[in-house]
Amino acid sequence: MKSVIVVGAGIWGSSLALRLADSGWRVTLVEQHTPGHVRQASAGETRLMRCAHGTDDWYARMAWKARDGWRRLGERAGEDLFHEAGLVWFAGRHDGWESDSARVLQKLDIPCEVLDPTDGGRFFPEFRGDDLAFLLWEPHAGVLRARRATQITARLARAAGVELVRARATPADGAAVEVDGEIRRADRVVWACGAWLPGLFDVPISVTKQDTLHFAVPPAWVTPGTPAWCDYDSSAYGHGDVDGVGMKATSDQEGRPYEPENGERAVDADSLERSREYLSRRFPSLAGAPVLFSQVCQYALTPDAEWIIAETAPGVWLLGGDSGHGFKHAPALAEYVAGILDGAHEPEARFGLHERVPARGLRTSGMTG
Numbered sequence: 567m568k569s570v571i572v573v574g575a576g577i578w579g580s581s582l583a584l585r586l587a588d589s590g591w592r593v594t595l596v597e598q599h600t601p602g603h604v605r606q607a608s609a610g611e612t613r614l615m616r617c618a619h620g621t622d623d624w625y626a627r628m629a630w631k632a633r634d635g636w637r638r639l640g641e642r643a644g645e646d647l648f649h650e651a652g653l654v655w656f657a658g659r660h661d662g663w664e665s666d667s668a669r670v671l672q673k674l675d676i677p678c679e680v681l682d683p684t685d686g687g688r689f690f691p692e693f694r695g696d697d698l699a700f701l702l703w704e705p706h707a708g709v710l711r712a713r714r715a716t717q718i719t720a721r722l723a724r725a726a727g728v729e730l731v732r733a734r735a736t737p738a739d740g741a742a743v744e745v746d747g748e749i750r751r752a753d754r755v756v757w758a759c760g761a762w763l764p765g766l767f768d769v770p771i772s773v774t775k776q777d778t779l780h781f782a783v784p785p786a787w788v789t790p791g792t793p794a795w796c797d798y799d800s801s802a803y804g805h806g807d808v809d810g811v812g813m814k815a816t817s818d819q820e821g822r823p824y825e826p827e828n829g830e831r832a833v834d835a836d837s838l839e840r841s842r843e844y845l846s847r848r849f850p851s852l853a854g855a856p857v858l859f860s861q862v863c864q865y866a867l868t869p870d871a872e873w874i875i876a877e878t879a880p881g882v883w884l885l886g887g888d889s890g891h892g893f894k895h896a897p898a899l900a901e902y903v904a905g906i907l908d909g910a911h912e913p914e915a916r917f918g919l920h921e922r923v924p925a926r927g928l929r930t931s932g933m934t935g
Contacts, residue, residue: 635897780812
């Protein structure tokens, strides 16, 4: 039986552990805290599920495949992890990122529709779109219950035979890790430890503080049909009230440098100011809505927002750089990486440890901060 040690029980690590266990591998999953702990980027209450990725079709195809994976995972768990409310992109230009996305989605036969800004009233109780060129509607996009999905995936992995070890792991020589003074070896070791990865390996990843805000809104906004929304040029995104945590409205600009283990988890005043400014522009009556829930997580990003899937030594793999657009891909990505570990295919060259040119076209953010 092939063996693997996966370090990090965020959504990528837990999904990979589950996939490998289902495929007959002997899997050890090492996590220094617990799956879904609040320091994980995977532990945000919600993450968006969308297929639009600008001009890139590789990620669009994987996201569409992952959507089915989330449905199957929910059925396996007996719990709805994906809220398919749809997603509306607010396009400020006729020839911008959203136009590129629409062309790719149409080419891939992924359902989408280009609408007039006045159609915003179909989706939201109140909407101001006079500054927009058009809307791009993804009817099969929506919201993932992120923290719950991470916990469920880890639970299913354990049920499938994965050994979960709660400890801090450090690299050892070869395909091995040191855990509480003990050297553990396996045929493969995968380091999927998110914002902790650059502290262990020389990787082109920066870690930034990201504040998320959820607002208490009137009952008209608390309906299953209220979709998620993104404004690429303004680096803003959100969704209606899902499961009582309030309407999410937050910035996707990268924040300041951040230390994930001991960094203070208090939302910055300017984050609240940016969210309120956007609400006042797009949904004016919500500008003064009280904050119901806030959370600090972090991004672990490469300069070009492409992931890292790279072998640094025989049997030693790094998996990271996923923040901002990686969560939704987890079920499909786990299948892809499992194929790499099995020797069925090589990773795409884009995921290597080469020099990266700064770009942000894969995320919901057209701005850098």
